[in-house]
Every structure is written in structure tokens, then in C-alpha cells.
Amino acid sequence: MSATTTGYTVTRELDAPVAEVWDAWTLRERFAQWFGAPLPSVELDVRPGGAWRSTLVAPEGNEYPLTGTYPVVEPRRRLVTAMDIPGQDEPALMDMVLEELDGGRRTRLVIRQECRTAEECAEAEQGTLILLGSLTEFLAGER
Structure with a gap:
């Protein structure tokens, strides 16, 4: 982390192989199921420099259009x-690393993000924790 930013790291161990976790983040049909974005709003061009967009629908019904790119893609x-x-001026970068555990039956997911302020960081971390909870439930239902 640089002196002008703050950041967070979240580590989660998931009861799913790396391939399933990767697919949940990169296949639009799966992404829509756990992310809280209606399928028609989800576009994922998962390649270096590819663009993505979705509209997050919060439990209270508020809609949040999201857009961005994939600067780094190392499959699985x-x-x-x-x-x-x-x-x-600059996008927020979220770095996700996947690691096989237990002979490939489980996955360690590490997410890191830098933010401009402690307040932004707290919001981003809270959002990540909510999404990881939803991802965990989705993956459990895949079994």
C-alpha cells in the first residue's frame, strides 16, 4: 500500500474447487445468480482489457449500475x-487470487483492494464481505 491510500485484505476458504469459484465470477449466468444483478444487465468480457457491466439491485430495491474492466486475467x-x-479519475482495483486447498476440493480466495480514504475502504470491505457471503451460499447450493 502506498502512503496515500489505505486498503483491506479479505481471505475466505470456500468448499468448492477453484474452477467453480472462477466460473461464479466469470460466467454471466452464474455471476448474476449470486451477485444480485439481473441477468440482462450483466456483461462480462473476461480477458485482459475486457469490459464488464452489471446493475446491482440492493435488497431494498435500489439499483446501482456498475462498469469497469479486467486489467489482469490469469484463468483460475x-x-x-x-x-x-x-x-x-482512476478506477478502484480489486485483486482476487485463488488457491487450491485439500487436493483441489476447496479454494482459498484472497481479495485485496486499495482505497483513497479509510471511509471508502470501510465501505468497500463491507460490500466485499456481503458479496462473499452471497457467493458462499451460491456455491453451497451448487453441490
């Missing part, structure tokens, strides 16, 4: 997602 190992933030 690492995915860096850049999210466009209104009013900011």
Missing part, C-alpha cells in the same frame, strides 16, 4: 477487476 488463478467510480 488471479482476476483484477477495475470498477469505475463516479467523480474519480
Whole structure:
């Protein structure tokens, strides 16, 4: 982390193989099921420099259009997602690393993100924790 930013790291061990976790993040039909975005709003061009968009629908019904790119794509190992933030010159970068556990039956997922302020970081981390809870439930239902 640089002196002008703050960040967070979240580690989660998931009861699913790396391939299932990767597919949940990169296949639009699966992504829509756990992310809270209606399928018609989800577009994922998962390749270096590819674009993505979705509209997150919060439990209270508010809609949040999201857009960005994929600066780094290392299939089934690492995915860096850049999210466009209104009013900011630079996108927010979320770095996700996947690691096989237990002979490939489980996955360690590590997410890191830098933020401009402690407040932004707290919001981003809370959002990540909510999404990881939803992802965990989705993966459990895949079994």
C-alpha cells in the first residue's frame, strides 16, 4: 500500500474447487445468480482489457449500475477487476487470487483492494464481505 491510500485484505476458504469459484465470477449466468444483478444487465468480457457491466439491485430495491474492466486475467488463478467510480479519475482495483486447498476440493480466495480514504475502504470491505457471503451460499447450493 502506498502512503496515500489505505486498503483491506479479505481471505475466505470456500468448499468448492477453484474452477467453480472462477466460473461464479466469470460466467454471466452464474455471476448474476449470486451477485444480485439481473441477468440482462450483466456483461462480462473476461480477458485482459475486457469490459464488464452489471446493475446491482440492493435488497431494498435500489439499483446501482456498475462498469469497469479486467486489467489482469490469469484463468483460475488471479482476476483484477477495475470498477469505475463516479467523480474519480482512476478506477478502484480489486485483486482476487485463488488457491487450491485439500487436493483441489476447496479454494482459498484472497481479495485485496486499495482505497483513497479509510471511509471508502470501510465501505468497500463491507460490500466485499456481503458479496462473499452471497457467493458462499451460491456455491453451497451448487453441490
